[in-house]
Amino acid sequence: MISLAHNALYHWYAQNGRHTLPWRITTDPYSIYVSEIMLQQTQVKTVLEKFYFPFLERFPTLNDLAHADVDDVLKMWEGLGYYTRARNLHAAARQCNGILPTNANDLIKLPGIGQSTAHAISAFAYRESLPILDANVKRILHRYFAVKERNENKLWEYAYKLFDPSTPFDYNQAMMDVGATICTPKKPLCACCPFERWCQGKSSPLEYPMAKTKTQKPIRLRTIIVYQRENSYALTQRRTRFLSGLWGFYESEELADESLKYLGEVTQHYSHFTLQANVYLNKESILPEGFEWFDLDEIKKLSLSRADHKVIAQIVGDQKTYHH
Ligand code: SF4
Missing domain, CATH: 3.90.79.10 (Nucleoside Triphosphate Pyrophosphohydrolase)
Incomplete structure (x- = not known):
């Protein structure tokens, strides 16, 4: 059943995937790393239009970043928000002496790289066979397996359950695209979804995951x-x-x-x-x-x-x- 779902996913991805995103057509691990950090809390459109290319032009390699002044890094990050990301990027470049580790186990030791980001960088740059668990993928898993509870450890189990270890690059990219364009938070387009046949939450997708209790911002x-x-x-x-x-x-x-x-x-x-x-x-x-x-x-x-x-x-x- 899962392999049929994978086939449907790849068929959908071949026709609808965002194949031309610059971080998908590069093999440079550093560019992929920068894109993953920028995309952590910022939409693709903003990263693409204003920040990704100027940042790489200013700091073309991880080594350039390691030798840069942190003020210059912050200046290139200005307007992107969540500045800890920029400081961590700079600190990580220094910590690994400008040479990015080549597997998730070592990537995760760098500041600002959590498990999902480590998996993403490694799967995209080195084809390491690991699933990712960003916000989009989480939402798909909640609905696909009809899981209401927000439990990170359990979701990792589901992430591995649905994962296709034979094609980590395409699988993860396709999942991100389905999450961003089809299985959206408020208006999931189940009729167009490659998982529609197998999804256990499709009759009431908005129930998954359970709503967060809203706290008023101070x-x-x-x-x-x-x-x-x-x-x-x-x-x-x-x-x-x-x-x-x-x-x-x-x-x-x-x-x-x-x-x-x-x-x-x-x-x-x-x-x-x-x-x-x-x-x-x-x-x-x-x-x-x-x-x-x-x-x-x-x-x-x-x-x-x-x-x-x-x-x-x-x-x-x-x-x-x-x-x-
Ligand atoms: S069928 Fe609907 S709820 Fe299920 S994964 Fe697809 S878009 Fe999401």
Whole structure:
């Protein structure tokens, strides 16, 4: 039965697969590695249009990445979000001296590479016979085997059960495509699905997996103070875990002095909280410790969070005139 499902999957993939994605037509393990990390939390379209090629152009090999300054890596990652990915990529390049391990067991020892990513890199770059378990594949497995419970270990068992060890590359790529285009979260297209004959959850796919209990994202209220001296503004490089390495304006939980000029409000949604900040301009005070002066041209060369870019837009007074 499973081999029939595999045949149906490959038949579907031959006709509908996204065969021209650049990380599918390369044999360079490093390019595949970069694509897998970028795709962890970002859609294919965004990675393809804005980030994948410029990153590889700037750091053509893992060795180039290992010798790069982490600030340059963050700058190329700017706008992609989840910056820990970029820092881990850089740290991993250094840890393995610019030579990528050639199997999942060793890949998983590098920072930022979990089991599914290790399997993906190894299956795609070296044809190691391993299944992947990303969000798309998980959803298919939940439905195919009619499993409601969200249990990672159990899902790995199902991943191996459905896996075709003879063609790890095509199998995993096809699964990703079915998950991304057919077995979608809200509107699965069961009538077009290669697994339709065998899928145990097709009569009520939205029941699989069980819904996550929704928790309200907390709101962090902050005050951002833009220190200005003539045409320069004060920024500091963050050393906190969140957004570490990115440059930002002075931020605090305290209310601002009422004498400061109010510039406006900035809202930014992050995965685990929403930032809501009131932005003020301070032209009088001395520079806080750890801050440096930059003019707008210099700021453009720094890596900034989206929230700080919004602050810049407020400083300039017109978002359209500020091109970063
Ligand atoms: S038949 Fe429907 S629910 Fe089952 S795997 Fe295909 S799209 Fe998903």
